[in-house]
Amino acid sequence: MVVFGSFYGGFHVLSELLESPLADLVEVVGVATDDPTQSFTHPEVRLWKYPHTRAEELLVWLLARANQLPVYAGRVQTSEFLSLFRDRWRPDLCLMATYGQIIPKRIFEVPTLGFYNFHHSDGVWPSYPGPDPIAAMVRDGRSQVVITMHEVIEVLDGGRFVARSHPVPLPKDVNAAALHRVTWPQMGEFIREQVERLIAVGTPCG
DSSP states (O other): OOEOOOOOOOOHHHHHSTTTTTGGGGOOOOOEOOOTTSGGGGGGGGGGGGSEEEEETTTHHHHHTTTTTOOOOOSSHHHHHHHHIIIIIIOOOEEEESSOOOOOHHHHHTTOOEEEEEEEEEEHHHOOOSSOOOHHHHHTTTTEEEEEEEEOOOOOOOOEEEOOOOEEETTTTOOOHHHHHHHGGGOOHHHHHHHHHHHHHSSSOO
C-alpha cells in the first residue's frame, strides 16, 4: 500500500495501517506527503491557510520516518515519481487523505485494488468537491459533516462512492484545520473496516 496524505487525515490513515490489525494484513511501501511551502500543494486555498503549527505540517513525514518508510514530498506529475511509484513501490492499493495534488490517470490506474480518497462532505455524494469543503458547508448552514471514501478519478472529488463515516457535528464558526483535529481521531474504526473490506474481496468495494 501507498498513502498520499498530510495533516491529521494522512496521519490517522497511516497510523491505522501501521498498527494491528491492519499491520498484519498490509505492508506500507511508500508515503507521499504535502510540503505546504511549495506552491504546487496549493496551501493558499486549503486548510493550511488556517492557523496551524509546523509540527502539524510534519505529522505524516515524521510518522513515516519513524517507521523507516520512504517518503516523497515533490510533484507527483513527473517522470521521477511515476518511476518510483510504478517500478519500485508497485502498490496494490492506495489511500489518500488531505493531499494537495491532482493524481494523474497514469498513477491512479496502477493499483489493482484501487486508489481511494477520504473527503469531508455532507450525507450525499458527490458533494462539496474542492480544497475547502468545510468552509462551503459552514456557509450553507450544514449542521453535520461526514468523511466519504470514494474512488479517485480524473474529476476532482467526483469518483464512485464507496462508504461514509458516522456524522460529526459541524459548528457554525469552525474552520477546516480545527475540524480536522476533531473528525480524524474518530475515524479509526471506519478506516479499518474499509481497508479490511478491500482486502477481503480483492476488488474495489461498493
